[in-house]
Amino acid sequence: MVTNAATGVRRSPVDEPPTPTGVRPEIQALRAVAVLGVLLFHLWPLRLPGGYVGVDVFFVVSGFLITDHLVRDHVRHGRISLPNFWARRARRLLPASLLVLAVTAIAVYVLVPITRWPQFGLEIIASAFYVENWALAAQSVDYMALSNVKSPVQHFWTLGVEEQFYIVWPLLLIGGAYLAGRMRRSGLRGMAGAVLVATVASFMFSVVYTALVPTVAYFSTATRAWEFGAGALLALVLRRIPAPITGGVAAAASWAGFAVLAIAMLVFTGATPFPSYTALIPVLGTILVIVAGAPRARWAPTALFSVRPVQFVGDVSYGVYLWHWPLIVLVPYALLAPLNTWQSVLIGIVSIALGWASKVLVEDPVRSHRWLASGRPRRSFLAAGAGMLLVVALSLPLALSTVPPAPQVPATLPACWGAAAMTDEQCGGPSAAALRAPAPSFAGDLPTAEVAACELTVELATYRRCDLRATGGDRTIALVGDSHATRWVETFERAAEKEGWGLSTFLVSGCPLVSLEPLGSAWGYDPVGAQLCPQPTRAVIDEIVADPVITDVVLTNRTRLYVSDDPANRPLSPNAVAATIRTLQDAGKHVIVLADYPETARIPVQGGASAPDCLTAGDARKCAMPRSDADFADPMRTAAVDSGADLIDLTTQFCDDERCYWQIGGLVVYTDDNHLTRSFAATLAPALADALSTSGRDEE
Incomplete structure (x- = not known):
């Protein structure tokens, strides 16, 4: 320990640079592991399914280093200078990030179809202001954002969380020190108390909120703050106990820390609840490595993580993180094809090279620039503001770009328009129908406010009944x-109006409402999220059974989403569906299964983004798929046969004997890779009305 003569406060060796350059080799190694984990996860997600925890390593490291830096200022100067701290952060982080955003905006103009410009432009602007995490959180619960694809700046959500931490954390420390002073206690103790309370509160919120709304929780600053807090608490502890473990114990802890991180990256998947209590694993692994430091024991990993390649990757990790994702997203647009293995390898190499170049040519020169570094903080703020405005100026035309709106479907359908073109011989056959009057836009293809209010998401674990048409006869249908x-709602409304039927809807996105069993999918099984769907399912069935007005029940959903070859994923079971059908039949309801429509296979151009992207890219004849790709083992069909329910299959409205089309009769069929445009769906009303009119009539 060294005593500061001016302040009388003891200073631990953590204040002193551990190397001549002030770089801690174990921290650089953690950065290398973190960025390589994220890079490999994004390039080969099935090979390293938990590589995303690299982000959490960065969060802990940031909490540790930033807190130590702020506390050091407090000890040395008796205060924390917020303007100086924020100015240093701006000089360190903004130049490279704003450069990447500017280059990305230009690349979007050149490579990306206009159908994606508004989404990408808005996300670039959100990233420039470091609120991309909240933009993605809003999209995750916005049904109208279902057609969005991964943008080239989506990875900026983590930078948004970090920047928000840099704004709030110094204020928390200052507040803790102030309250401690009022109570005649040590300022450091006050800081530690404030950090402890914030960390525990954030962790508890993370566990609860991840269980309730996992899609929002993943991007929330509040659910991630405890990870920064864990690093901050470690920094405060190490000030009092600089070397809590040494020798062989430190060596074992270091190996254990890296092993824990490796296990998390290999074992965690997209189905792992995150960042709930599961994030404790990478957080604790990171803490173990930092506590151990650079052990000198002969068998310690110090020699391994101190080698130049590891330290180099750690040194350029920030730039690698910035550049890798725009390359992964934009290169397929340039190639008009998905990435293959060698292209993925090349992107990894180029990402590291660009990370080095941005550090040498941008990060370091700006950070040490005499005019910025020696002047008042406002110079840094002005420069940062100018850079942000430049990015906004580049991106605003993207965000405000407009494309022709989706055609409004008239009450009386024109000949050869939409689905009618597939079955009318006078329209020139399905090929001509698919290529007629290209309209690769779905802008404005939105539900009415009344219909939108009826569409809830499974995260809410409830449902909403909407009576869209009062019964005018002896038939009321529940969709x-x-x-x-x-x-299908507008389609059913048109059919019901034509036939004089009543219509009620029970709609929950992400839940098929046909199985009372906890449900997984082809993507895996989430033991927490899988419990959400049975709740509204049971309530919907009970309400329909108890309502004598409802005569017919139409069951339809994205069945492919709930199908898996792996029983561990808890796929949708034909027996579970059949049990639901029989419950409704026993209540006197006529049950109809509307078979799910074909989904597009991976699109051969534009990186597999969506049908409109493919159509915008050029030759519409390439925007189709083999008819055989529309077939799959459908548990809904099996259940309909087993239970004696009627089955309606409108696949011939999408496909001929050879191909399924993505543009039919001048209308785009899909908004993304699986959801129908409402404009095309409305043209299916005549076929649907005929099928519903026939269904069940033989019984009479």
Whole structure:
């Protein structure tokens, strides 16, 4: 320990640079592991399914280093200078990030179809102001954002969380020190108390909120703050106990820390609840490595993580993180094809090279620039503001770009328009129908406010009944299903109006409402999220059974989403569906299964983004798929046969004997890779009305 003569406060060796350059080799190694984990996860997600925890390593490291830096200022100067701290952060982080955003905006103009410009432009602007995490959180619960694809700046959500931490954390420390002073206690103790309370509160919120709304929780600053707090608490502890473990114990802890991180990256998947209590694993692994430091024991990993390649990757990790994702997203647009293995390898190499170049040519020169570094903080703020405005100026035309709106479907359908073109011989056959009057836009293809209010998401674990047409005769239909069912609403409204039927809807996106069992999918099984769907399912079934007005129940959903070859994923079971059908039949309801419509296979151009992207890219004849790709083992069909329910299959409205089309009769069929445009769905009303009119009539 060294005593500061001016302040009388003891200073631990953590204040002193551990190397001549002030770089801690174990921290650089953690950065290398973190960025390589994220890079490999994004390039080969099935090979390293938990590589995303690299982000959490960065969060802990940031909490540790920033807190130590702020506390050091407090000890040395008796205060924390917020302007100086924020100015240093701006000089360190903004130049490279704003450069990447500017280059990305230009690349979007050149490579990306206009159908994606508004989404990408808005996300670039959100990233420039470091609120991309909240933009993505809003999209995750916005049904109208279902057609969005991964943008080239989506990874900026983590930078948004960090920047928000840099704004709030110094204020928390100052507040803790102030309250401690009022109580005649040590300022450091006050800081530690404030950090401890904030960390515990954030962790508890993370566990609860991840269980309730996992899609929002993933991007929330509040659910991630405890990870920064864990690093901050470690920094405060190490000030009092600079070397809590040494020798062989430190060496074992260091190996254990890296092993824990490796296990998390290999074992965690997209189905792992995150950042809930599960994030404790990478957080604790990171803490173990930092506590151990650079052990000198002969068998310690110090020699391994101190080698130049590891330190180099750690040194350029920030730039690598910035550049890798725009390359992964934009290169397929340039190639008009998905990435293959060698292209993925090349992107990894180029990402590291660009990370080095941005550090040498941008980060370091700006950070040490005499005019910025020696002047008042406002110079840094002015420069940062100018850079942000430049990015906004580049991106605003993207965000405000407009494309022709989706055609409004008239009450009386024109000949050869939409689905009618597939079955009318006078329209020139399905090929001519698919290529007629290209209209690769779905802008404005939105539900009415009344219909939108009826479409809830499974995260809410409830449902909303909407009576869209009062019964005018002896038939009232209940439309039941998930997000695919929501795209049929206007179609059913047209059919019901034509035939004089009543219509009620029970719609929950992400939940098929046909199984009382906890449900997984082809993507895996989430033991927490899987419990959400049975709750509204049971309530919907009970309400329909108890309502004598409802005579017919139509069940339809995105069945492919709930199908898996792995029983561990808890796929949708034909027996579970059949049990639901029989419950409704026993209540006197006529049950109809509306088979799910074909989904597009991976699109061969534009990186597999969406049908409109493919159509915008050029030759519409390439925007189709083999008819055989529309077939799959459908548990809904099996259940309909087993239970004696009627089955309606409108696949011939999408496909001929050879191909399924993505543009039919001048209308785009899909908004993304699986959801119908409402404009095309509305043209299916005549075929649907005929099928519903026939269904069940033989019984009479």
